[in-house]
Amino acid sequence: MRPLLSVFGILAACCLQRDPAQGQAGPHIPDSARAWWKEAVIYQIYPRSFKDSDGDGIGDLRGIISRLDYLQSLGIDAVWLNPIYASPNDDNGYDVSDYRSIMKEFGTMADFDELLKGLHARGIRLIMDLVVNHSSDEHQWFKQSRSSRNNPYRDYYHWWNAEDGKPPYRYSLFDINHDAWMYDSLTDAYYLHYFSRKQPDLNWENPKVRREVYDIMKFWADKGIDGFRLDAFQFAAKDTTFPEFPKGFEKDFTRYYAMQGNLHGYLREMNREVFSPYGIMGVAEGAGDTLEDAHNLVDAHRKELNMAYAFDGTNIFKPVGPRLLRLKEAFDRLDSSFGSSGWLAVYLANHDMSRLVSRMGNDRPAYRELSSKMLTTLVMTRRGTPFYYNGDELGMTNAGFTSIGEFRDVPTLDAYRREQKKGGDLRKFLQKIQFESRDNARTPFQWDGTAQAGFTTAIPWIRVNPNYTAINAAAQQNDPGSCLNYFRQLVKLRKQNEVLVYGNYTLRDRSNPRVYAFTREIKDHRMLVLLNFSAAAARVRPGVQTGRAKLLLTNYPSAPVSRPGEKEFSLRPYEACIYSL
Numbered sequence: 001m002r003p004l005l006s007v008f009g010i011l012a013a014c015c016l017q018r019d020p021a022q023g024q025a026g027p028h029i030p031d032s033a034r035a036w037w038k039e040a041v042i043y044q045i046y047p048r049s050f051k052d053s054d055g056d057g058i059g060d061l062r063g064i065i066s067r068l069d070y071l072q073s074l075g076i077d078a079v080w081l082n083p084i085y086a087s088p089n090d091d092n093g094y095d096v097s098d099y100r101s102i103m104k105e106f107g108t109m110a111d112f113d114e115l116l117k118g119l120h121a122r123g124i125r126l127i128m129d130l131v132v133n134h135s136s137d138e139h140q141w142f143k144q145s146r147s148s149r150n151n152p153y154r155d156y157y158h159w160w161n162a163e164d165g166k167p168p169y170r171y172s173l174f175d176i177n178h179d180a181w182m183y184d185s186l187t188d189a190y191y192l193h194y195f196s197r198k199q200p201d202l203n204w205e206n207p208k209v210r211r212e213v214y215d216i217m218k219f220w221a222d223k224g225i226d227g228f229r230l231d232a233f234q235f236a237a238k239d240t241t242f243p244e245f246p247k248g249f250e251k252d253f254t255r256y257y258a259m260q261g262n263l264h265g266y267l268r269e270m271n272r273e274v275f276s277p278y279g280i281m282g283v284a285e286g287a288g289d290t291l292e293d294a295h296n297l298v299d300a301h302r303k304e305l306n307m308a309y310a311f312d313g314t315n316i317f318k319p320v321g322p323r324l325l326r327l328k329e330a331f332d333r334l335d336s337s338f339g340s341s342g343w344l345a346v347y348l349a350n351h352d353m354s355r356l357v358s359r360m361g362n363d364r365p366a367y368r369e370l371s372s373k374m375l376t377t378l379v380m381t382r383r384g385t386p387f388y389y390n391g392d393e394l395g396m397t398n399a400g401f402t403s404i405g406e407f408r409d410v411p412t413l414d415a416y417r418r419e420q421k422k423g424g425d426l427r428k429f430l431q432k433i434q435f436e437s438r439d440n441a442r443t444p445f446q447w448d449g450t451a452q453a454g455f456t457t458a459i460p461w462i463r464v465n466p467n468y469t470a471i472n473a474a475a476q477q478n479d480p481g482s483c484l485n486y487f488r489q490l491v492k493l494r495k496q497n498e499v500l501v502y503g504n505y506t507l508r509d510r511s512n513p514r515v516y517a518f519t520r521e522i523k524d525h526r527m528l529v530l531l532n533f534s535a536a537a538a539r540v541r542p543g544v545q546t547g548r549a550k551l552l553l554t555n556y557p558s559a560p561v562s563r564p565g566e567k568e569f570s571l572r573p574y575e576a577c578i579y580s581l
């Protein structure tokens with residue numbers, strides 16, 4: 001499938017843009033090492049907040065259909081949709097009650113079919129979210145399972161009979177008490193839930209469960225989808241002796257929960273059953289606790305998944321000084337390990353984190369656009385497949401919620417209640433979630449300057465960010481210097497220069513506390529990327545010959561301060577420059 005050349009791609013003569021194809025490398029990569037999912041830019045859509053078509057305040061599939069031309073105009077190759085299956089929405093669709101039907105608020109199966117067709121017609125692939133570490137407690141399987149100890153679905157989930165005593169402590173990420181065992185009086189037993197009480201964990205050790213999941217995957221693969229993102233799958237297999245979780249290590253839960261039991265065996269089975277025969281892509285959320293764990297998921301000879309996204313580095317807030325050094329170290333470590341085998345997804349933001357520019361950049365008016373573009377540059381130029389979150393291409397910011405009543409995310413609200421119960425400082429806690437809560441990234445997409453940002457004609461399910469009057473797609477569409485058009489330029493640059501996909505990555509000026517600098521290189525084609533992470537001017541020594549450097553892209557409207565050939569480059573606040581060397 002070949003994406004059509006977008007009208008907007010041609011239109012966007014953003015900033016100081018030279019011909020991005022300049023210095024184009026020849027075909028250095030053998031066909032056997034190429035893959036569409038390595039070359040793709042994947043755009044994540046949070047359907048609940050993208051576009052409402054029927055005036056109920058909730059985004060839906062027809063809303064996405066109405067924005068297909070926008071998606072095409074971005075130049076992206078694939079869309080990853082957060083879950084759209086039937087769900088009581090305890091966790092915004094990550095609690096599935098029927099894997100073969102569409103959530104009522106999102107539309108119908110006919111809408112889905114039309115969406116898939118519309119994407120494919122524009123050369124855009126579709127990746128679905130597969131949530132099978134757990135289901136909803138309202139799924140038929142669980143309703144049956146909890147109904148009696150003898151029910152044939154009993155061992156679809158993990159149960160602990162009360163007569164065996166209280167089960168050893170297991171940590172739950174989302175439970176209000178963080179207790180992963182929930183007592184159910186109906187059968188006098190506890191069920192396991194690593195996430196919320198309404199998300200009971202499926203028993204992957206049961207071959208019937210696995211068969212059900214592969215059948216579900218085939219149902220969607222038969223429709224023609226192009227891949228699955230495996231939600232929280234690193235936790236799917238369990239040590240079913242359920243040893244006590246060591247108290248105090250809750251932040252390290254991945255070390256105790258990931259890659260247990262026969263997880264890799266299940267993935268190989270899934271690959272044999274679905275990924276290989278259908279030729280579709282699989283990407284894991286989470287990559288275990290060690291580099292070896294990550295390799296075991298994605299190394300091609302293992303025939304499990306194609307890529308995974310490692311969380312390393314992405315949770316570093318405002319990376320300047322020692323924090324920038326840690327960020328660089330984390331990414332460098334990943335790249336050196338995956339440069340020769342395996343493949344990683346690259347991201348800095350998604351629906352589980354606060355907004356990129358607010359968290360890692362600077363959302364004050366003077367720097368919002370510059371720092372947003374600088375961060376986008378990093379996502380699009382590292383080695384690996386970029387996963388880019390909707391709204392970041394506009395430089396959307398944190399929500400600016402002023403009271404707890406405006407938050408919607410259950411774990412955020414639970415954490416607030418816990419704080420309340422223990423008599424904590426609620427003002428301080430509110431400040432913390434104003435900065436950190438994942439609700440910040442879930443406010444409606446800002447389409448234009450009309451009421452509710454053009455997202456809906458009703459009251460939206462979560463408040464629109466009041467800055468929509470200034471920050472919106474319509475305002476940025478024809479502005480060559482906008483974040484939106486900068487993103488389009490970067491997508492184009494990446495596509496026209498395979499060095500940005502396959503080229504080796506070398507960190508430069510490693511100990512520089514303000515600037516992230518690196519080169520990408522394939523045979524005789526080399527690019528230099530310079531990113532100033534600070535709000536002050538900074539200097540960087542790239543340590544490479546730059547005499548013949550040609551500027552390909554910068555986030556500033558005027559030429560860089562330094563001239564090619566200088567040993568040390570000066571960068572303005574949050575400046576990003578890409579040179580061809």
Ligand code: GLC
Binds near residue numbers: 094195351
């Ligand atoms: C993943 C999802 C997150 C969800 C959780 C439970 O981490 O990205 O949104 O809450 O899994 O399904």
